[in-house]
Amino acid sequence: MFLMRMRILALCTLLLGSVSAFAEAPIAHLESGRYERTRGEPHLCLAFRLSAGQAKRSRVELGPLYSFSTKKSVHREPSDLHRNCEFIETNSREDYADKTVLTKNNVELCDGKAKSDITIRLTIRSDHLNLDLEDEFGPEYSCAWTKANDIRENAN
Amino acid sequence: MKQFFAAWILIGGLFAPTMSRAADLYVQIQKDIGIGHSSDQVNVSAAGSLRAGSILAIPEQFVKLNPTSRQIDLGKTLAAWAADFAPDRVTPRSFVYRDQTSAAFFPVRVARAADGSRLGTEPVKWIALASLAKTGNLKIVSPPAAPRATAKREVPSEATMKCVACTQAVPGTQTAQQDAQQILTLLNATASASNALPKPPLARRGTKPAYRRPPMCSNIINEEGRIGTWGQDIAHIMFEPRYIGGFFKSNALGKFCPKFNQLSTEMKTRAWLWFWATLAEKESSCDPKKPHSTHYYNRATRRTERLNPTPGWGLWAMEKDVNLRRARGPACYNIRTVEGQARCSIDIMNRRQLRRNHTASSDAESYWGPVRRGDQQIMPNMRRFQPCF
Numbered sequence: 001m002f003l004m005r006m007r008i009l010a011l012c013t014l015l016l017g018s019v020s021a022f023a024e025a026p027i028a029h030l031e032s033g034r035y036e037r038t039r040g041e042p043h044l045c046l047a048f049r050l051s052a053g054q055a056k057r058s059r060v061e062l063g064p065l066y067s068f069s070t071k072k073s074v075h076r077e078p079s080d081l082h083r084n085c086e087f088i089e090t091n092s093r094e095d096y097a098d099k100t101v102l103t104k105n106n107v108e109l110c111d112g113k114a115k116s117d118i119t120i121r122l123t124i125r126s127d128h129l130n131l132d133l134e135d136e137f138g139p140e141y142s143c144a145w146t147k148a149n150d151i152r153e154n155a156n
Numbered sequence: 157m158k159q160f161f162a163a164w165i166l167i168g169g170l171f172a173p174t175m176s177r178a179a180d181l182y183v184q185i186q187k188d189i190g191i192g193h194s195s196d197q198v199n200v201s202a203a204g205s206l207r208a209g210s211i212l213a214i215p216e217q218f219v220k221l222n223p224t225s226r227q228i229d230l231g232k233t234l235a236a237w238a239a240d241f242a243p244d245r246v247t248p249r250s251f252v253y254r255d256q257t258s259a260a261f262f263p264v265r266v267a268r269a270a271d272g273s274r275l276g277t278e279p280v281k282w283i284a285l286a287s288l289a290k291t292g293n294l295k296i297v298s299p300p301a302a303p304r305a306t307a308k309r310e311v312p313s314e315a316t317m318k319c320v321a322c323t324q325a326v327p328g329t330q331t332a333q334q335d336a337q338q339i340l341t342l343l344n345a346t347a348s349a350s351n352a353l354p355k356p357p358l359a360r361r362g363t364k365p366a367y368r369r370p371p372m373c374s375n376i377i378n379e380e381g382r383i384g385t386w387g388q389d390i391a392h393i394m395f396e397p398r399y400i401g402g403f404f405k406s407n408a409l410g411k412f413c414p415k416f417n418q419l420s421t422e423m424k425t426r427a428w429l430w431f432w433a434t435l436a437e438k439e440s441s442c443d444p445k446k447p448h449s450t451h452y453y454n455r456a457t458r459r460t461e462r463l464n465p466t467p468g469w470g471l472w473a474m475e476k477d478v479n480l481r482r483a484r485g486p487a488c489y490n491i492r493t494v495e496g497q498a499r500c501s502i503d504i505m506n507r508r509q510l511r512r513n514h515t516a517s518s519d520a521e522s523y524w525g526p527v528r529r530g531d532q533q534i535m536p537n538m539r540r541f542q543p544c545f
Binding site: 044120140 | 482
């Protein structure tokens with residue numbers, strides 16, 4: 001009976017370990033707080049607030065304009081607007097010692113030809129985010145944000 | 157369309173009491189189907205869905221059964237159906253519903269809802285026929301348990317049958333939503349005195365040459381405050397339980413409507429529709445098929461500059477890429493119709509602003525550029541809506 005219980009326990013440990021291995025690790029360098037624009041056009045690089053919960057989720061939202069998956073994935077969806085078109089999104093992630101890079105590529109294919117091809121790259125460092133967007137014609141614009149000092153956090 | 161008319165549902169008994177009533181066939185729907193809400197027996201607007209598991213009663217004489225496969229074929233053509241009933245009965249109506257280009261809606265009797273409750277007496281739903289006709293969506297079942305002897309079965313009066321909306325009791329509906337739906341019904345009744353507008357007209361006329369909104373914006377709400385078909389869709393969505401608390405909370409429109417709290421629910425509805433029309437005018441000139449470019453020509457700098465990260469579409473400039481919208485949630489999955497675009501916009505407004513204790517006007521993180529630049533782009537037209545100021 002004891003051996004049976006130990007085997008069950010070992011099996012559960014193995015399963016849990018496997019599950020956690022597949023679960024995406026949160027982004028170590030991403031901190032919650034308010035981020036202010038330090039570079040880029042105001043209407044394309046809006047300031048935003050990142051909540052503590054969001055910083056650990058599988059998707060990071062930088063205000064209303066940008067969101068990134070923290071998991072590597074590919075999504076292919078038919079267009080709801082044009083019958084002969086489809087959209088393909090490819091997400092990737094690269095972790096380094098001092099930064100994490102999330103890349104998202106969105107393509108619209110119509111009759112097999114790319115109608116738009118946009119790649120957005122988000123580089124995450126402690127307190128500092130960089131975003132670069134390029135489309136089918138080349139690099140378009142960049143944004144940079146710095147985490148603002150929260151008065152309440154620094155009150156002493 | 158032919159396939160829609162080739163398969164349909166008849167009403168027995170309920171709408172033709174003089175007909176000899178064949179035994180009802182009870183079918184259980186396997187997938188959620190769209191339901192509609194009739195405002196004036198002329199227009200049916202989308203109201204939600206009837207959940208899988210609900211049981212419908214169909215007079216057996218109008219249904220063909222394949223004896224081998226037991227597949228249900230909803231027979232008779234629309235013309236034959238219509239011929240069986242007097243013209244003053246509730247008749248099927250066509251309506252653009254969700255992703256159906258032209259869905260036929262037919263009234264049916266719901267014997268039992270998905271949660272097991274009976275939807276009032278002789279409940280009537282307008283069912284999106286295309287959804288019902290999908291293969292495998294109907295399963296023959298036994299009649300639901302008979303009601304208790306003490307329960308009084310009421311035969312609907314002529315007045316009740318004509319007022320389809322009045323019989324559309326949804327279980328668990330909050331009183332606020334019922335009130336809101338009844339108000340909307342009254343608002344849109346063509347002969348209703350409630351839709352009579354206060355004098356002077358809602359839109360203030362200035363000394364400048366008359367401001368003219370793009371004509372298509374009248375589909376939301378016109379200069380006299382009369383609600384159009386798109387406006388009905390928008391209002392219905394805002395009245396849904398998940399949204400009504402946000403859109404009708406205190407000071408929901410912020411500086412766009414300072415007197416919001418003093419308005420009746422009816423006028424608050426019109427104020428919101430005025431806002432949505434104003435925003436649609438700025439984003440697309442109220443064109444639901446308007447593509448939104450990523451670039452614009454800056455006359456000051458004489459350069460083509462980036463306007464948006466990604467291409468947009470429609471009345472309120474939703475993202476054209478369905479993958480980008482998928483990240484915003486299921487409300488934004490399909491923006492092919494006005495109703496789909498409205499649902500996505502309302503959901504975004506609710507999630508990004510109203511649910512975060514912000515108002516429609518107070519958010520620098522709003523999805524919409526005209527809202528972020530509200531003083532210049534939204535306020536001038538909102539000020540023309542007199543009840544708000």
